[in-house]
Amino acid sequence: xxxxxxxxxxxxxxxxxxxxxxxxxxxxxxxxxxxxxxxxxxxxxxxxxxxxxxxxxxxxxxxxxxxxxxxxxxxxxxxxxxxxxxxxxxxxxxxxxxxxxxxxxxxxxxxxxxxxxxxxxxxxxxxxxxxxxxxxxxxxxxxxxxxxxxxxxxxxxxxxxxxxxxxxxxxxxxxxxxxxxxxxxxxxxxxxxxxxxxxxxxxxxxxxxxxxxxxxxxxxxxxxxxxxxxxxxxxxxxxxxxxxxxxxxxxxxxxxxxxxxxxxxxxxxxxxxxxxxxxxxxxxxxxxxxxxxxxxxxxxxxxxxxxxxxxxxxx
Numbered sequence: 601x602x603x604x605x606x607x608x609x610x611x612x613x614x615x616x617x618x619x620x621x622x623x624x625x626x627x628x629x630x631x632x633x634x635x636x637x638x639x640x641x642x643x644x645x646x647x648x649x650x651x652x653x654x655x656x657x658x659x660x661x662x663x664x665x666x667x668x669x670x671x672x673x674x675x676x677x678x679x680x681x682x683x684x685x686x687x688x689x690x691x692x693x694x695x696x697x698x699x700x701x702x703x704x705x706x707x708x709x710x711x712x713x714x715x716x717x718x719x720x721x722x723x724x725x726x727x728x729x730x731x732x733x734x735x736x737x738x739x740x741x742x743x744x745x746x747x748x749x750x751x752x753x754x755x756x757x758x759x760x761x762x763x764x765x766x767x768x769x770x771x772x773x774x775x776x777x778x779x780x781x782x783x784x785x786x787x788x789x790x791x792x793x794x795x796x797x798x799x800x801x802x803x804x805x806x807x808x809x810x811x812x813x814x815x816x817x818x819x820x821x822x823x824x825x826x827x828x829x830x831x832x833x834x835x836x837x838x839x840x841x842x843x844x845x846x847x848x849x850x851x852x853x854x855x856x857x858x859x860x861x862x863x864x865x866x867x868x869x870x871x872x873x874x875x876x877x878x879x880x881x882x883x884x885x886x887x888x889x890x891x892x893x894x895x896x897x898x899x900x901x902x903x904x905x906x907x908x909x910x911x912x913x914x915x
Contacts, residue, residue, distance in 0.1 A: 601688065601721060601722050602628075602629075602632075602688055602689075602690055602717045602721055602722055602723055603632060603684070603687035603688050603689060603704075604632045604633075604634065604678070604682055604683065604687055604688075604689045604690075605632070605633055605634075605689075605690050605691070605714055605717040605718055605721075606633070606634035606635065606636065606674065606678065606682075606689075606690075606691045606692070606696075606714075607634075607635055607636070607655075607691065607692040607693075607711070607714055608635075608636045608637075608638055608639050608674045608691075608692065608693055609635075609636065609637045609638065609639050609640055609641070609648070609651055609652060609655060610639045610640065610651075611692035611693060611711050611714075612635055612636075612651070612655050612658075612692065612711075613651045613654055613655065614692075614711035614712075615692055615711040615712075615714045615715045615718065616654060616655065616658045616715075618711060618712045618715035619658075619715040619718055619719060622715065622716075622719070624715070624718070624719035626662065626719070627662045627663065627664060627718055627719065628717075628718065628719060628720055628721030628722075629721050630662055630663035630664050630665075631663075631665065632682075633662070633664040633665065633718055634664065634665040634666070634667065634674075634678070634682060635655045635658065635659050635664055635665065635666045635667070636666075636667045636671075636673075636674035636677065637652050637655065637656075637666070637667065637668050637669045637671075638667070638669075638671070638672065638673050638674050638677075640652075641669040641670065642669055642670075643669075652669070656668075664718075670904065671903065671904055672901075672902055672903025672904055672905070673870070673871045673874065673902045673903065674691070674693065674871070675693070675695050675696070675698035675699070675782075675786065675871035675902075676698075676782075676871060676874065676875070676902035676903045677903055678691070678696075678698070678699050678706075679698065679699060679701065679702060679778070679782055680811050680903060680905060681811070681813075683699040683702045683704045683706065684702070684704065684813075684816040684818075685702055685703040685704065685800035685804060685816070685817065685818050685819075685820050686703065686704065686800070686818060686820055687699070687704040687705070687706070688704070688705050688706075689704050689705065689706035689707070690706075690707060690708075690709045690713070690714060690717050690723055691706070691707075691708055691709070691714070692708070692709065692710065692711045692714045693708050694708040694789050695708065695786050695789060695871050695872075696708040696709075697785055697786060697788050697789045697793065697794075697795055697796050698782050698785050698786040698871055699782075699785070700781075700785035700788065700795050700796040700797045700798060701778055701781035701782035701783075701784065701785040701786075701796075701798050702778065702781075702782075702798075702800070702804060702807070702808075703797065703798055703799060703800035703804060703820050705795055705797070706785075706795060707725075707794050707795050708789065709723070725794075726763070728763050728764050728765045728794045728795065729764050729765070729828075729829040730764065730765040730766075730767050730826070730827075730828050730829060731761055731764050731765070731766050731767070731793075731828065731829055731830045731831075731832060732767050732769060732822075732826075732828040732830070732831045732832070733752065733766055733767065733768050733769070733770075733831075733832045733834065734769050734770040734831060734832070734833045734834070735748065735768065735769070735770040735771075735772040735773050735834045735836050736770050736771055736772060736833065736834070736835055736836065737771075737772060737835045737836040737837035737838070738771075738772065738836055738837055739772065739836050739839075740837065740839075742841060743836070743839055743840070743841060744780070744783075744841075744881070745776065745780035745781070745783040745784050746783055746787075746842075746872065746873060747839055747840070747841050747842045748772075748784060748834070748836065748839060749783065749784045749787040749788075749790075750787075750842040750843070750844055750849075750852050751834070751839055751842050751852065752791065752832070752834065753787065753790050753791045753844075753849055753850050753852065754842065754844075754850050754851075754852030755832070755834075756791055756832070756850075757791070757850045758790060758791060758792065758848055758849055758850040759791070759792045760791050760792065760850075761788070761791040761792050761793040762791075762792035762793075763792065763793075763794050764792070764793055764794060764829065765793065765794055765795045765796075765797055766788045766791065766793045766795070766796045766797065767797045767822060767828075768781075768784060768796065768797065768798050769799070769822070770834075772836045773798065773799075774799075774801065774803075775803075776798075776803065777803060777807070777877065778803055778804060778806075778807035779807075779875045779876070779877040779878075780877065781798045781803070782875070783872055783873060783875075783878075784796060784798075785797070785798060786871055786872045787849075787872060790849045790850075791850075799820060799821045799822070800817070800818060800819055800820040800821070801819060801821070804817060805817045811905075840854040840855065840856060841854060841855040841856075842854055842855070843855055843858055845858075863892075863895050864894075864895060864896065865895065865896040865897075865898065866895060866896070866897050866898070867898045867899075867900070868882050868897075868898070868899045868900070869898070869899060869900030869901065869902065870900070870902070871902060874900055874901050874902030874903075874906070875902055875906065876901075876906050879899070879901060879906065882899070
């Protein structure tokens with residue numbers, strides 16, 4: 601059974617048309633069906649504006665949830681408002697895996713598959729084999745969750761976990777905030793993974809309390825006798841800040857190796873790194889400093905929640 605199904609504004613129109621073309625008229629679970637207008641927001645062209653109108657009408661007609669332009673990135677809003685530990689979540693977007701940071705089995709599917717999930721409230725999966733990633737040691741100053749996941753992708757390759765579940769554990773993982781976990785889960789798909797899973801623990805409870813959803817909490821962890829296809833051990837203490845170079849995500853290098861590279865544009869945001877933790881790091885670096893006159897800087901918080909919090913900061 602599907603606990604949550606969603607689309608965004610570039611994949612949603614096809615889902616809606618498939619829904620109608622297959623003769624469906626009612627959603628299996630309107631309160632757990634969501635539409636997000638976030639990828640083309642505000643709309644840059646007439647066709648996308650028409651698509652937005654289509655999605656708004658579909659929500660009105662069926663009772664589906666709709667998150668309109670300016671509310672935030674779909675994956676961040678799913679984490680803040682909808683995802684629960686233990687949920688099965690499908691979305692018409694590859695980065696649906698983000699919700700694995702809250703111990704949800706969350707994965708991306710095609711628009712046609714999501715149309716069926718909208719109507720029937722269920723789908724099918726082949727149970728993926730699991731790769732266990734054990735992260736020990738500690739993060740040094742200046743090292744973050746993004747560095748860890750880029751290191752892992754560089755280690756196993758962009759297809760190194762194709763249709764596998766990546767399960768993260770170890771003392772470093774136990775102490776990670778949910779914001780950090782969401783960053784790692786988000787990029788699990790960049791190694792081909794079907795899902796990136798974290799335990800549901802005290803960090804999960806703390807996060808759910810912070811967004812007013814403590815009732816959604818339940819503790820979940822891997823079975824002690826769980827069987828793994830492979831175990832990868834990473835010493836976080838040995839890691840360095842890591843970057844993906846063109847033209848593939850697994851073409852990684854340390855920041856040290858790329859020292860002196862001219863930057864034309866810096867973008868802080870997206871579903872991977874637009875949370876308050878990320879913005880706080882950037883703010884600390886910028887304090888008492890100015891942007892280089894030849895480098896563009898774009899900052900896009902992942903949701904309205906963070907915009908309001910940023911409004912009280914002084915950089």
